[in-house]
Amino acid sequence: MSTLFDPVQAGDLRLANRIVMAPLTRNRSPEAVPQEMTETYYAQRATAGLLISEATAISHQGQGYADVPGLYAPEQLLAWKRVTDAVHAQGGKIVTQLWHVGRVSHNELQPAGGQPVAPSAITAKTKTVLIKDGVPTFVDTSAPRALQLSELPGIVHDYERAARYAVQSAGFDGVEIHAANGYLLDQFLKTGSNHREDAYGGSIENRARLLIEVTRAVVQAVGGGRTGIRLSPVTPANDVIDTDPQPLFEYVLRELASLGLAYVHVIEGATGGPREIAERPFDYPALKAAYREAGGQGAWMVNNGYDKVLAEKALADGADLVAFGKAFISNPDLVRRLREDAPLNAWDKTTFYGGGAKGYIDYPALA
Template identity: 70%
Template structure:
């Protein structure tokens, strides 16, 4: 019987176990450059089969929060190279999550103080994190976006391609495309945020078009076997919604089956919330989603996420419902989470006051069993 602790090949990624560290924004990258402590933070957690980096902006336009890292400048590539070197020295594997936030941003974070961009000029009723004039961080409402012109979309696809190439230059083992949680690609997917009338709006096929173009560009640039993707079919995160997510995401995964990807990462339920959350009239059928992917020829590892305990994760893998299970907040407070899960040892509680911003406290100082 397959267990959480058995190795697995996810595309070109040879993983020592089936436990992944989910992407976790920590707001500790001033000027969008990974700090020196970031290398230590990820290396401490390198026993995970796969580390997925915190979401990383593909361009300044793609940035939505203060002090999050980017991957569009030489200093950022150099900063990430220190991180990947440290992880590899510790025997780990790490991919970067490529991010364009779309409308989930603030004018103070955008080039020239411009409005954020989105599929349609519809504000997200959510908040983002900025640094105020007094140097303190705070959460503020997002700025109203402008709708992207269709002529701008090839440039955004190019930003994704360029960032994927930069990721390989920085030493990452691959990339994860962030198509979840109400950010730009997800905004195009959902009828609630996409009211376009051109080739990128209206039908499910049209709303999926940007995602397909991004995946085509990245897989052509670095290879599909080093590329993963994250989706969140029913999450309400960042004010995202769709009245009928089952056919939408069935179409999404059928399109993803075009490429021999490393993995497909699925957030089940509301991100960071209820696993049984649903949008629309019917509960979302995740087993049917995977079956549709496989019926279309998809063979990537199936990664699941959201509120998994050790018991739930072990059952998901043993029963063949998942190949890999990603853990989020548990990895913040348990650098040695893999050992603790294997030995069934109690987990350290996390300190929510240190999640966003700050230094080593709540970042590097959680105790390990060693």
């Protein structure tokens, strides 16, 4: 039986172990540019089999929170190249998470103070983060406008361009398409946020159309073996739900099975919350089976509330990779601590979002 510490192949990526650092938004990139301490932060955690960067905006329009990084301007790419070089110098592998937040944004964060965009003009009942007098402040999201049909090819192009920049200019080993947690692609997928009546709304096939077009474009740009995708079938994060997620997500993965993806990253249950939602049951083994039966070979990554015991059980049940989130914030040497069953540092929630080195690069490693 495979252990957390055995190597594994995920598409073109040969990973030293099966422990993945999940994408973790930290709001420490003013003007959307990663800082010097970002290099230290990721390099400290490079013993993970795979690092997935914090979600990174594919365009200015795609930004939804203050001080999150981007992948669309030269200074951003240069800064990310320093980060990836630092990770590679430690023998690590890192992919970036491609992000368009859609309606989960605020006018102050959008180009020229415009409205956020969405599949439909439905305001998300959720919060975003602005920096007020140097302090992260949670505020209501702004009312979005519905994307016009003519704008959707431009969205696809933004994903393709960001993927190409990430691999060819910024030095990432690959990319992960963020289609989870109530952001733009997830908004198109789910009935609660997509009320369109054109070719991108209504039926499962129509609601999945944008995600499939984006994934094909990204695969064409950087190769399927360097492309992963993140999905969250039932999480209510950012006020997005679907009335019947099982057939929706099985359809999505059957359609993506032929693209040769490196991995499929599935959030089980509510992101950062319960692993099972009684009112929205979901059959994750059936989801995986639909993907495999359609020919999908990508590594299967599980996520949400995993510790070492649950992770080892997941591997025994057929998972290939296990993502750990907040534990990596406070334990830069999490892989070693898991291997040695050493105690974990507690995290400081007050330093999760925004700030400087405190709570970012100052957590101690084992002696």
